Amino acid sequence: MKLSFLLALPTTLLTLLTPTLASPEYNEHLHLIPLSNEYLYAGFNFTSTTSQSAYRANNYRYFPRSLGQILQYSRASELHLRFALGRWDEETWGARPRHGRREGGTGVELWAWIDAEGGTEAVEERWSALVNSLSGLFCASLNFIDGTKTIRPVLSFDSEGTSRSTAGSKQLLLHGTLANEVVCTENLTPFLKLLPCKGKAGISSLLDGHKVFDANWQTMSIDVRPICPASDAECMIEVQQTADVVLDLERSMRPRDDPIPRPQPIAEIECDEGKHYHGGDTCYPKRKQGAKRWSLSKVFGSPVIGSCHLSERNDGEAEEKWDISLEVPSEHIVEASAMQDSLTSDDQIRLYRLSESRTQRSDLSLPHQYESGSRLRPQPALYATRQITGHGQERGGMHAVLRNPHPYAQQIIYLETLPWFLRPYMHTLKVNHRFNSTEDKSARPVDVFLEKIFYTPAIDRSRATKVEVMFTIPPESTVELTYDFEKAVLRYTEYPPDANRGFDIAAAVIRVLGSIKGLGREGDSYIRTTSLLLPLPTPDFSMPYNVIILTSTVIALGFGSIFNLLVRRFVLVEEIPKGPLAGLVARVKVGLGKLRGGKGEWAEGAGGAGGAGGAGGAGSANRAHEDAAADGEARRAGQTGVNGRVGEGKDGLTNVERKDR
């Protein structure tokens, strides 16, 4: 429970401290936990506060001006912005940091409480102003969060701030997701610029895009909330920025100038000499025991530069100030350079304070430990997965599996934002459960009672579907939530350039109510499933041009026939006046006949008739001649050819209509 207390510390601590804070404050710290032996969790936390009067007067100190003016312009009183990448592996890494309260679904997630004055339209305008300005500030495509990606959740989120409600002021919660946004370095740079020390001093100097975005799991969050103490003291505005990463120790410690994984030199490999085939030329590498060796400077590419201690030191608080906390078993050796260290009362967590110097480089290094570094991590409140089922381009199904590993029932709220082109059939919504211990898989699952459902149907091209369901998962059981859906067919121009990749469906947000006893609302935890890819039927994008060309050709063909029938004059073949080409054609044919020597006589006769019929006759005669030549009876065959042509001519003639009459 010590751990969970520490992870929740930033919020709880500040809530306790704020009433006593008169001047703007800033603090930052980094929490490190080696997860199993391969991974390191690093949670950065930066909090700054400002008094409401300074905020209103636009006098910014540690609170970032760029963010402050956006919030005031869009009249947002509370803001939560998330950038996330990768997947938290619950099976091996255990419960999520900060109870999942500071992470988002893959891509970008944003929710904010906006002044409701002026009605829905005014709120939508403010929301649009908010997403557009944040889009510019964070270099992200947040401006694509329009009506089709925005919902208004009822149960899933509670305001984290405390504000003195003035009469008549109402706040509206809006929530938007952008699952297809790829979070990258260009989002980290503006994130760092919001900090007073800008990544140049203190723990933020560790945040380097190359390492952070090479992580297995990474999330950045920005949370702004008002805090009003119960007394008559002045309200404060707090901005909390967090960056959580899970780094693969081996991968992140590769030297930057040689990032390609290569086999270790044979001299450095420790061989297992116990194997019977071990010899001078064979080596069976020994499995490494215990925890890996690592240091901050190797994992993050550079040591911590200086410190970012900005707050005026009050003697009473000074001893609580620490920059880095490390959670390793007490018997582990930790070498700290240029840092003051201390232990928490139960020896489980080591605390480090950076030196005040601006340029001092500080580092933490852990040599290879023979005991395993991993302690039993706390179990997550729930295990949640979600998949798309079914096949074909028309229909599909959603299938979410929520497993409660605990011996007590848990009440949860399940929230989904679905794009309008995924049309759920709500009558097929089924939630049922089965106990984890049930051996007989054929046993009928039991229906779960749905306590509350909030459902907003989609409107094509203008509103997303919202499904919010509240129910209780019985102890040690697995709940399956399923429904069927239909896939809409998009318009030609609505497909993105990579249409065949599929369309991203935002993660489902699961709020587990009060799983930690005694903490009330603060004890809620959040779990997000992975986002999904929905394949939609995609057309052939050259289709419009093909259609235009084909239709045009058909119309032109029809037009040509009708037009010719109407204006052409029909005469006998013989009556066709000889054009200037006819003489030339006849001469060429004579020439051809001469080239063929004595056998050309009949060919010339055939060619003499002129016109199209003549050419066809010559062709058939030639074919006949070639066949006959093989038999050595050229002459006879030639006659047959000529006769055949004349016969054709006769037939052709009788068929000619005499239109002139």
Add this chain to the structure above:
Amino acid sequence: MEHPVSNDVKRAEAPAPPAQSPQVTWTRRWIIMSFWAIIVCFGLPHWLLTTSTYRATLPLDSMDWWAQGDQVCAVDEAGWLPQHSENEKAFRYASTYHLTFSLFTPAAMPADWSIEEALNQYVRPLTTALSNVSDFTIETQVQLHASFSPSIAGPQFDAATRDWILQKSDLRGFINAAEWPLSPSIGAGPTMNFVLYVPALEQTPLVIAETGRSTSWMILQWGGVAILNQVGEPSPKLTMADMEPVMLTFAEQLATLLGLPSDAGSFDNRVLHLKQTRAVSLIKSASSTLGALSRLTLKLKAIAIPDTVAAAVDKTLSSLEQACNALQLGKWDTALHHARTGNDAIETAFFEPSMVGQVYFPDEHKVAVYVPLLGPMAVPLIMTGLKEFRSWRQARKAKAD
């Protein structure tokens, strides 16, 4: 009309096709003519209608007349206009200006300043006096760990004077645009930046070369910069006394950036002159935008001109008229108001987004898509038309002979 059919006949001279009755010939000609009539009277207009963009008619003549020059409003001839023209550092006139005061330091100190009191004493009196000319919003910020841009050489130590010297060529790149958060404020209107730079202790005092230890300068239509060299130990908070010289500099820079004349006597007189010059410059600016719009519509035949643009042009023309009248009557506030309305309207119209969309859809493109239809239809139509025309001319000639 009997023709014996045999090879012999074919070899002989081909017989001429039978003569056609004039009635048949004329039926054919009527058919061809009706096809052409449909194409010309229906097809062509339909094609033009469906592929053309809407262009509202603009009063191009009056637009050009306004754009022709200064004599239009008969303003410059009047002797009452102050002779000094506007300085080029000044911002263009706007109804709202955002002022941002920033404290930058490469160190972690000073992290606080008594800016609210300083603003009340040095800046707010000025903005209040000008409140009927423009609105002002004020923001302040503190930025620590601000480093110079790598593109400038940076300050050099002068052993003789024990000063750190900033070369004049470095002033241009002094503001590290890539890293310093000086983004413009949200909302309409330009942002004026006032940067107070406190150098690190090891680079104090920092002065500009060749200016006699000057520590402030202005950046064209952007704002002003002032360096504050702290004496002695750096304090965590700048007091009013520390900031007094800098704030006086900022107030002076603000007046210059707003275009307030410096040599026009009393403050009220200066404000009056500011209004005059602003009104005239707005009329000039609106007139030149009118001219630009007129030239644009003539040059780009394919762009659409929505009705809103035409309405804005009309509004501008009438506003300019009223502004000119007011100027001649000496009603500065009214003149300024009308000039502002006119200029805002024409600026919005000039940047109307729907005017730009059509530029990249040229006529060749439209025709190219329909070539499979137009080509096969045009060839028989033109060929038969020509043939029939030729035969008709021959027949007439024969008749005449």
